[in-house]
Amino acid sequence: MDPDRAIADEVESKALAPTQETAPVDSRSETHRLGDEAREAFLHMMNNWDNIDDDPEKVEFWLENTIREEFRKKYISQWFIDQKRKEFLELKQGRMSVVEYEREFVKLSKYAQECVSTKAIKCKRFEGGLNEDI
Structure with a gap:
């Protein structure tokens, strides 16, 4: 199946079709x-x-x-949310600065809130991803 056609079909299926009582979509x-x-x-x-x-x-x-x-x-699809959750769970500082790591940690933690349900758990996970020499 043509991927472009599949996307177009999905968009059309989610679009609201005008009825006889309504004006065309503006x-x-x-x-x-x-x-x-x-x-x-x-x-x-x-x-x-x-x-x-x-x-x-x-x-x-x-x-x-x-x-x-x-x-x-x-x-936002469940697949996307699952991918972001996986990124969060695997996140390590690596070559990032602490500020860059913190920014990425906060951004991705929104997709795995159940994994960082308290401030203490969130801090422990953050520290666990820091480079060992810090």
Whole structure:
């Protein structure tokens, strides 16, 4: 099977087909539609949230994380997440500086949160990946 055709078929199968009652899809980008969907999810959750914190920074942080989680659930495959988890579990400092290693450690740890569930476990895993001469 042609790989380009397979991808096109998958995209078409996930696209919403217009019905007779709706207007044709406008020219908004997929990113814009994702933003609309995330906002809708946010509003839905806000309606069910009893204790709303008035701190705008906390609300913004919560909103950004919610949008990322919705994006992950919808568009990032389990295979990709598994690969990133494997990279995290095998991560060693090697030739990286400590700062570069820390940056990579933090980035990849998001895919293996169950492996670093406490601060103590996270610190032990970080130290375990450092070069022995440090």
